[in-house]
Amino acid sequence: MTDWGCTVTDLDFARGRAGSGTQFRIRCDGRLDIRYAGGNTNRVPVMGPSGAGKSTLMHLISATTLPQSPKARIAWTFPDGAQLDWGHRGPSPDMLGRLRRRYFGFAFQTPHVPEFMTITEALTFALENRGHSRAQARDAAQRSLHSAFDGDAQKVARIAASFPGQLSGGERQRTSLLMALVQDPVVLFADEPTGSLDGETRRTIMAMLTDWLTPERMLIWVTHHDSDPADTGAPRRLVVADGSVRWDNTAGVMA
Template structure:
């Protein structure tokens, strides 16, 4: 079953079997802002359970692509298709916790069923906030707010997690801890993940695959093959990092004797 919007065919959940379909597939995706074309006949496929990071310069269209995949942008065009699973969760740089709801109520907001609170408490325990369920959002630190946001995203057992720079506002030490937590939660739940980030090190540390968006299309598609836990001192980590920085047009410093 499919619907059409601006020439784009949207393949709805339930078309084919889960084993046959990737978590995300776009073909011929186009997004215009006036006369400026940000996404140009873009093709993208993300496998089920795959952790993919998306890099690009400011204004390259990373968040635009994420919004299209999340079905938050209804003005995308194209001659191809847009396929996403039914259960999609989003995480943003701002935790977007509602200040008038306690933490647990934020986590289970919109969740139905007699076990909603039990599931919410389990999700909070997974992110180390089992004792903060009755707290108000303003009583949490920035890192704790992002952990609560992760709990809210994962409590719905998503097939796809879309994350738009979720750690961009955190200090360096908190970011490192959040990287470990996200990777641990990913290994436990195994959703497909599409992470938008400006941080090359973050992309290499977390993802199995890193894409670079340039000129409205995917210009680099790099598989990351590193042992776990990943170390930034690993020579291969530095090789991946240098490859991506070069693709982004960042000159590498020349070492001198």
């Protein structure tokens, strides 16, 4: 399928602190399409000023935050033809489980790897939860580590046997992303996945993510790095600013 993704209709979401009025507001009058239509349109950087609501927008379209307006609608069409949508009451428990098991994956700026497991154990556990046998899961975990660390057998062996606290920041971030990617989501939502990393490590992480992409996968990530759209070949960026959401061509974005 060459035309799939998300359509957001009549979004109006406000968030504030008690006694301080509205902190920010996101409005999308009419329709906003976040869809794959060929080329690199499955690379969706979400950008804008700090505090404008970038992460909130991503949470809304991933069903981790619910719309407030009774008119709002979030509708997804997936490459397998499945169509799932919800409004301010959210998806049903069955639909939410289906979204999390089959379609959506999540990655964050702070690495999410269980501290009490080695990296091999954590990856194997994640794959077993997807229905793989123990042997299949261990094999797949090793393959994913070799892919993520450029086939460096010595480094892979060290990382595979390590606990998260024994890894560098970049190594932890890569293994955290592997935890999301080995579960084979259709859409990966990443919130500042490279925010605290140096430039070289950041480019390595973004290359790892874009290498994962296919016409049947989509990456939606919040970033404050102006070079991300150009570095990843994204033809446009989704800008959240001044209470609105709009598409912006990346041709003028500084690298």
